Amino acid sequence: MADTARRLNRRTFLITSGLATAVAATGVPGPAHAAPRARTPDGDPFTLGVASGDPDPDGFVLWTRLALDPLAEDGLGGMPSRTIPVRWEVATDERFRRVVRRGVAAAHARSAHSVHVELDGLRPGHDYWYRFRVGGHISPVGRTRTAPHPSTYGSALAMGFVSCSQFEHGYFTAYRRLAEEHPDLILHLGDYQYEYKKGVYTIPGGNVRDHEGPETVTLGDYRLRHAQYKSDPDLQAAHGAAPWLVVFDDHEVENNWADDVPENNSDTPSPEAFRARRAVAFQAYYENMPLRRRSIPHGPDIQVYRRVAWGRLANFHMLDTRQFRDDQACGDGYKDCPDAIDPKRSITGDRQERWLLDGFRRSRARWDILGQQVFFAQRDNTAGPVKKTSMDSWDGYVASRDRITKGWLDARVRNPVVLTGDVHAHWAGDLKADYDDPDSRTVGSELVCTSITSGGDGSDSNPADHPFLKINPHLRFYNNQRGYVLTKIGKDEMKADFKTLPTVRTRDAEASIKATFVIEDREPGVKQTYLRPYDSPRTRSQSDEELIRQTIQNETQP
Structure with missing residues (x-):
């Protein structure tokens, strides 16, 4: 019945x-x-x-x-x-x-x-x-x-994930190359479109193409910007190749917003004006995305955190780390900030946190995958006792991260994996019980995709030589070129190919594998199985401080 x-x-x-x-x-x-x-x-x-x-x-x-x-x-x-x-x-x-x-x-x-x-x-x-x-x-x-029947694993899942496609910074070739991989599923982890008017967010050498219209504030502005992006044939190819799971980050509304708080130099400085901006941004977002009716916006609110099961193989917990977060601590940026460890601070909000922890307890999947927006693991940018981390990431909400991590440990989640966008570079790393103790228990894995175009071409480098990896030994890989991550998820392992393009300034560049990592069943942490030789060795004149500054600048919008 x-x-x-x-x-x-x-x-x-x-x-x-x-x-x-x-x-x-x-x-x-x-x-x-x-x-x-x-x-x-x-x-x-x-x-x-x-x-x-x-x-x-x-x-x-x-x-x-x-x-x-x-x-x-x-x-x-x-x-x-x-x-x-x-x-x-x-x-x-x-x-x-x-x-x-x-x-x-x-x-x-x-x-x-x-x-x-x-x-x-x-x-x-x-x-x-x-x-x-x-x-x-x-x-x-x-x-x-x-998706497979709930009682079956189905065949191995070919899943790609992407983020950060700034139209002005280059051609969307990475979308087309991902479509040509014939994935079964694509995750977009935020910054699908950018709000700036022409020429505000520029890259060295000048932007490749221009935004139409003013900064997006009205419903008409957001509709026009989505239409300009959707007109791109490479993006259309990716949408037509496989079903998508989408979540937004900040630029679908405005840079670095948090709940009802706009950024400091916002075109909508009051909370009331910003809520009105959120309402029209979310209406345009829903109109332009393959979302179910549960995500129909209600004024300035939209439901996008949700759980999608892929048979017994995987649960995808798609998160919203913007709409319910506390404002960034200490004025945002990379800071040594005592407020970052305040136990009352949350990046998910209480209701979403309870939903996620309940999902961990109920899960019987082989893999529990968090599809979310901002860096999860700790990233300290300073050697020595002083800790400077990004207040816009989970580092600015340490207690929130600790509660989520404890939740999957208490629930005995078999294979927790965090997928991340936002920072315009490829990263792979281990999730630790205590990030300040390199010998502490590894409790999960994080894979971070670079941008489709945001930041321009970027550059290749030797990941072993990057100071972020020296300061944070749980981080295993870094590359600052454009591209996507293609995974193959089976019962025994999850394999991730980090794909990169040599340029986004010209059309039709080829994609190639920069590195491959494997996460084995019941073995938390990432294992590198392949690394392509890097193209441009670090010059002797580049100090660690200069490389850290360049990395932060690459992931920071105006």
């Missing part, structure tokens, strides 16, 4: 801009629902591509947003101010000879003509293809996948 009720309650839903419109999907191939009678727009409306996300064993979310002119100043994509019927199809083959679901969604002007289709009733652990149609126009075809 419970299973029957669940099936009846979990029908296919079409969601547009926070307003849920229930429309039953057809169960098997056959005639589509009759579309609402409305004139279709002239021109191709699928300039922003297609996407899917949040897979479960019997379904996923499908997404598209119609735009005839993505760079229209009002952010509405040059679309008419009327509802547009959008047909959609899901098939078990790329040529759509075996269609298993089809239906019609209504794309409303009030939601910037975005469409979210939630599907269930599909087979677990299978590939599907999908497309949309408006009048005579057919969208690109996307590939997606359902």
